[in-house]
Amino acid sequence: MNSASDRAEILLYIALAKGSGVSERSTCAFLDITPRTIQNWRKLGLKDRRKGSERHIPDKLTEAEEQAFYDVANTPRFQGKTPEQIYAILAQEGIYYGSVSTLYRILRKRKALEHRRESKKPRVSRPAEKYLVTAPNQVFSWDITWLKTDVQGLFKYAYTVIDLFDRSIVGWAIEDTESDEHSARLFRRIARDVGVLPEIVHGDNGHPMRGITLAAFLDKLQVSRSYSRPRCSNDNAFIEAYHKTLKYSVGYPKHFNSLESARAWYAEFVNWYNTEHLHSGLDYVTPHQMRFGEAEAIYAARNETINRAREKNPSRWKQENTREYKYIPVTFDWRPIHTAA
Secondary structure, three states: OOOHHHHHHHHHHHHHHHHOOOOHHHHHHHHOOOHHHHHHHHHHOOOOOOOOOOOOOOOOOOHHHHHHHHHHHOOHHHOOOOHHHHHHHHHHOOOOOOOHHHHHHHHHHOOOOOOOOOOOOOOOOOOOEEEEEOOOOOEEEEEEEEEEEOOOOOEEEEEEEEEOOOOOEEEEEEEOOOOHHHHHHHHHHHHHHHOOOOOEEEEOOOHHHHOHHHHHHHHHOOOEEEEOOOOOHHHHHHHHHHHHHHHOOOOOOOOEOOHHHHHHHHHHHHHHHHHOOOEHHHOOEOHHHHHOOOHHHHHHHHHHHHHHHHHHOHHHOOOOOOOOOOOOOEEEEEOEEEOOO
């Protein structure tokens, strides 16, 4: 009874039985079909409307088009990239095979789509006071993460500061210890290299973040300080997301043998992150492309590619709006413990 022809035959059988004096209810009981099912077939038609049933989609990609999309997505240049990143790069180059959801479906169909096993599911943090970040150097977020060494129980400490507007890493340091003196030295270097400090600096509740040396330096420059709640890493979600990108990236070392090797590897990673990593929060441009004003031209090139594809095959777009690349300003949830006068 999965096809329309099977259902048509059943309706014909019921009609013939009824003509021979057998009631419809008796025939339905004999066929193990409820009378309501027969009523629905007559009222709504014989098409199978159940979830998961076969659908005839006249404008779907052909097998050859699906295979071409799949082959491109599996080339070495796209190794380790998500379907969103692949779609963005192809659109930027003027190439269109299908939508992001189509690529997900193709990869899922071929069992070529899975999450990293060590990856944790994202968590939704509770909102606090809202601050809209609309330009560089408004809000810096920072934290310290531990880097394993070849000696169990000993760590190196990576201090990293990012700008929430473009997610670029504006300063970093690798040290043997956690200290507010190291933190203050890092922010002095950022002030020197970037030429400006932000309106707000957000950090966690540890001593290196709250220490008097750093606090005095920021207060002197009239920089407002914001801190996460104790034992609530979601309050510093942007830097935590960066640390996940760091430690689940391909090639991340299991341990570091020395301070020099840690600094050398981290410098290369920061350069990759700032100049090559297509950031999902920036709609798949790099932090430096956003920071230095290149993102709008890239968005425009991708959108033009998609619009041309829609004009060529309009029937493949069932919705009124197409995918549009653009930057969405960050809404920062902050908890000001101290606000500079």
